Amino acid sequence: MSVTAAAMAEPDHTSLLKVTHLTMRFGGLVAIDDVSFVARQREITGIIGPNGAGKTTLFNCITGFYKPTVGRLELFRDGKVAYLLEQMEGYAIGQKARVARTFQNIRLFAGMSVLENLMVAQHNKLMLASGYTIFGVLGLPAYRKAERAAQEKAVHWLERVGLIDFADMSAGNLPYGAQRRLEIARAMCTDPTLLCLDEPAAGLNPRESAELNQLLLSIRDEYGIGVLLIEHDMSVVMGISDHIIVLDYGKKISDGTPAEVRNDPAVIRAYLGEEEEE
Amino acid sequence: MAATTMTGAKPAESVARIAIKEALLTAFLVFMLAFLMIGFRTEAQQGQQLSYVTRFAAIAWGIILVPLGRILLVYNRHGRPMPALIGGGLAFVYLFGGALVAILFDVLVIPFNDYFGEAAGASGIPLPFADPIVDGVFGLGALYLVILALQTMRHTAHGILTLEQREAKEARSATRAKQLSLVLGPALLALAVVLPFTPWSDRVLVETMTLILTYVMLGWGLNIVVGLAGLLDLGYVAFYAVGAYSYAKLSTEFGLDFWGSLPLAGAFAAFFGVVLGFPVLRLRGDYLAIVTLGFGEMIRITLINWQAFTGGPNGITGIPRMTFFGVPFDRTPEEGTQSFHTLFGLEYSTMHRILFLYYVILGLALVTNFLTIRLRKMPIGRAWEALREDETACRALGINPTNTKLTAFALGAMLAGFAGSFFAVRQAFVSPESFVFLESAVILAIVVLGGMGSQVGVALAAVLLIGLPEVLRELSLYRMLAFGAVMVLIMLWRPRGLLAHREPTILLRRGSGKRPQKAGATT
Numbered sequence: 001m002s003v004t005a006a007a008m009a010e011p012d013h014t015s016l017l018k019v020t021h022l023t024m025r026f027g028g029l030v031a032i033d034d035v036s037f038v039a040r041q042r043e044i045t046g047i048i049g050p051n052g053a054g055k056t057t058l059f060n061c062i063t064g065f066y067k068p069t070v071g072r073l074e075l076f077r078d079g080k081v082a083y084l085l086e087q088m089e090g091y092a093i094g095q096k097a098r099v100a101r102t103f104q105n106i107r108l109f110a111g112m113s114v115l116e117n118l119m120v121a122q123h124n125k126l127m128l129a130s131g132y133t134i135f136g137v138l139g140l141p142a143y144r145k146a147e148r149a150a151q152e153k154a155v156h157w158l159e160r161v162g163l164i165d166f167a168d169m170s171a172g173n174l175p176y177g178a179q180r181r182l183e184i185a186r187a188m189c190t191d192p193t194l195l196c197l198d199e200p201a202a203g204l205n206p207r208e209s210a211e212l213n214q215l216l217l218s219i220r221d222e223y224g225i226g227v228l229l230i231e232h233d234m235s236v237v238m239g240i241s242d243h244i245i246v247l248d249y250g251k252k253i254s255d256g257t258p259a260e261v262r263n264d265p266a267v268i269r270a271y272l273g274e275e276e277e278e
Numbered sequence: 279m280a281a282t283t284m285t286g287a288k289p290a291e292s293v294a295r296i297a298i299k300e301a302l303l304t305a306f307l308v309f310m311l312a313f314l315m316i317g318f319r320t321e322a323q324q325g326q327q328l329s330y331v332t333r334f335a336a337i338a339w340g341i342i343l344v345p346l347g348r349i350l351l352v353y354n355r356h357g358r359p360m361p362a363l364i365g366g367g368l369a370f371v372y373l374f375g376g377a378l379v380a381i382l383f384d385v386l387v388i389p390f391n392d393y394f395g396e397a398a399g400a401s402g403i404p405l406p407f408a409d410p411i412v413d414g415v416f417g418l419g420a421l422y423l424v425i426l427a428l429q430t431m432r433h434t435a436h437g438i439l440t441l442e443q444r445e446a447k448e449a450r451s452a453t454r455a456k457q458l459s460l461v462l463g464p465a466l467l468a469l470a471v472v473l474p475f476t477p478w479s480d481r482v483l484v485e486t487m488t489l490i491l492t493y494v495m496l497g498w499g500l501n502i503v504v505g506l507a508g509l510l511d512l513g514y515v516a517f518y519a520v521g522a523y524s525y526a527k528l529s530t531e532f533g534l535d536f537w538g539s540l541p542l543a544g545a546f547a548a549f550f551g552v553v554l555g556f557p558v559l560r561l562r563g564d565y566l567a568i569v570t571l572g573f574g575e576m577i578r579i580t581l582i583n584w585q586a587f588t589g590g591p592n593g594i595t596g597i598p599r600m601t602f603f604g605v606p607f608d609r610t611p612e613e614g615t616q617s618f619h620t621l622f623g624l625e626y627s628t629m630h631r632i633l634f635l636y637y638v639i640l641g642l643a644l645v646t647n648f649l650t651i652r653l654r655k656m657p658i659g660r661a662w663e664a665l666r667e668d669e670t671a672c673r674a675l676g677i678n679p680t681n682t683k684l685t686a687f688a689l690g691a692m693l694a695g696f697a698g699s700f701f702a703v704r705q706a707f708v709s710p711e712s713f714v715f716l717e718s719a720v721i722l723a724i725v726v727l728g729g730m731g732s733q734v735g736v737a738l739a740a741v742l743l744i745g746l747p748e749v750l751r752e753l754s755l756y757r758m759l760a761f762g763a764v765m766v767l768i769m770l771w772r773p774r775g776l777l778a779h780r781e782p783t784i785l786l787r788r789g790s791g792k793r794p795q796k797a798g799a800t801t
């Protein structure tokens with residue numbers, strides 16, 4: 001297992017994110033323990049592991065919500081290191097490095113309409129177009145054009161996730177599955193290069209879950225971005241991931257293609273071990 | 279009460295047991311809290327000495343009455359509201375009945391006071407404990423009991439609402455608020471414009487309306503900070519003070535007139551907003567509230583202590599009065615200059631300036647309103663609201679929370695600065711006394727009562743909260759009590775404010791707009 005891991009960890013021109021020796025401590029608890037891996041463009045990288053394995057913490061480090069205790073997070077653009085994420089402010093990771101994410105416990109702007117949620121996602125672009133609000137207040141045509149373009153993008157994504165009929169409704173009034181889809185649409189409206197999805201299939205029924213898989217595959221293929229996908233359930237993630245990383249108690253225990261991971265004795269032990277505890 | 283099985287519902291005895299247990303605990307708490315706070319009241323005597331009066335009787339009554347109320351409350355909680363309703367009602371009538379009669383008498387009969395001779399004036403309002411605080415606490419407690427009992431009764435009558443029923447109810451009330459705003463907004467505006475020319479308008483009414491409009495403007499300004507950006511600012515009055523003192527200093531020392539110093543006053547206030555905001559806007563919720571509260575007090579104390587610059591507690595007097603864009607409203611203009619009435623060939627009247635002031639604040643308030651409406655539809659306005667909804671999600675979308683909050687804070691401060699300049703020019707006098715915490719609290723109350731984010735609601739709340747105490751001025755001491763009671767009642771009646779509703783800033787107007795079915799996407 002460690003052999004494949006080492007092989008996968010060499011960056012090249014398809015690399016998107018390289019994580020090196022990432023460690024995150026909370027007091028005495030080591031939530032992430034010396035994890036290294038590479039995620040690539042146009043690939044879905046699945047991250048699996050039992051409860052409390054450190055998956056969400058990994059996302060929080062990548063998106064700047066936590067400052068890692070140790071480690072390096074390099075984001076590549078055109079095969080070269082463009083950003084060191086561990087040194088950036090949280091919002092700048094979204095704004096400049098264009099890493100977008102969704103949350104395990106959905107975080108929509110519940111009181112705002114579905115369409116507004118997607119407009120807020122395009123804030124930085126619109127802010128520039130509105131001349132930091134001044135041209136916007138004056139109603140200059142350049143801003144109005146930018147806003148129309150932003151609305152078109154939002155409409156495009158609402159059509160993609162099947163929410164176009166509910167554009168003017170409060171996001172908080174959507175049913176659960178629709179909220180999950182809206183959150184993905186919102187992340188996509190930021191034009192990300194890396195999309196981090198934290199258990200997007202949680203709480204979905206089998207049909208919704210299958211539709212979600214289709215959506216993720218098309219995001220990968222049409223928009224050519226990299227996806228980091230946290231998934232609790234191994235069987236779901238096996239189907240669509242190009243590459244899987246398995247965490248257990250903060251440590252990376254396996255790294256490889258779905259077939260390799262499935263047959264890895266360490267993974268089987270971790271998952272069986274968990275079952276024994278339950 | 280009758281048949282209780284071993285595993286069944288709670289037997290009636292346990293309600294009584296709970297009631298007695300809670301009553302004893304309450305009695306203990308009342309004793310601990312009231313002994314020092316109510317038991318002794320310090321009074322300043324002539325020779326600078328403090329003496330105190332004891333109010334042990336009030337404590338004794340408290341130890342008897344409050345646990346009794348608690349018992350009624352426990353029964354109410356277990357589905358038996360009748361004792362609370364009757365007990366609370368009787369107590370309220372006993373405590374306030376006399377006062378209510380006297381107040382009604384005052385308000386309705388005062389015009390005939392001469393006829394009645396020495397009739398009950400405001401000072402003669404009968405209260406059983408002869409102490410507005412003690413009576414007020416007991417009275418509000420009794421009122422609270424009655425309201426809770428009524429709520430229980432309504433619940434048992436209608437059953438508990440399902441989630442969908444409640445959503446539908448909220449949607450209905452939002453729609454109603456929206457329709458009402460659509461009618462009320464233009465109506466109030468039209469009324470405000472023509473009011474000075476209506477037959478029942480007089481000097482007092484116009485001056486009261488000027489005061490109300492100042493608070494409408496402050497409410498709308500604070501609404502950007504609290505209603506849109508969701509930042510709880512308890513020190514808003516500080517920026518109002520900065521604006522007022524800016525005009526006072528600029529006019530008395532540099533000879534700038536109102537219109538010249540208005541932009542500067544706004545800029546100073548905004549600058550203070552940024553200076554304060556930068557370090558503290560990282561804090562969330564309660565912490566921000568506490569720091570802003572402290573900042574408000576700091577500014578006031580600086581104004582008191584920086585004698586050389588601010589005139590200390592005496593403030594700044596002789597501030598130049600409002601001019602008609604440079605033309606004074608004097609009765610006798612200086613040689614070779616014009617005055618407002620000579621310019622327009624009018625008979626001199628003190629009302630000219632008062633009317634002009636009224637229209638200036640109306641104009642300023644309307645500018646604030648239109649600015650807010652416009653900004654809400656801008657990216658920055660949407661970011662403010664998004665920040666209020668979920669700061670974490672904003673950060674994940676690449677929105678810089680500190681900058682976004684700072685703009686809201688600075689803009690709100692600037693508008694307060696404008697209002698402060700207006701206050702200074704209207705009064706021709708500023709002193710720290712005008713900028714106490716209570717002012718911040720009143721402005722915040724206007725925003726909250728109006729329904730956060732609702733422009734018409736804020737205006738309505740300002741009319742109510744500023745106008746009402748003016749009307750109730752007769753009641754002197756009891757004014758704040760009545761004010762508090764009205765606020766409590768409004769919050770019970772409309773917990774989200776008078777006209778709470780939110781319109782999306784952008785509409786697609788496509789599709790059914792109905793709640794989608796459980797089955798999801800069609801991709």
Ligand SMILES: Nc1ncnc2c1ncn2[C@@H]1O[C@H](COP(=O)(O)OP(=O)(O)OP(=O)(O)O)[C@@H](O)[C@H]1O
Pocket residue numbers: 026029031049050051052053054055056057058104232
């Ligand atoms: N802010 C924090 N402070 C302290 N401990 C934390 C913090 N965040 C996470 N942890 C701990 O780190 C460990 C990993 O948590 P994490 O949420 O990353 O797990 P996870 O893999 O996402 O689990 P799940 O599948 O339940 O979502 C847990 O033991 C958790 O309690």
Ligand SMILES: [Mg+2]
Pocket residue numbers: 055056057104
């Ligand atoms: Mg998690």
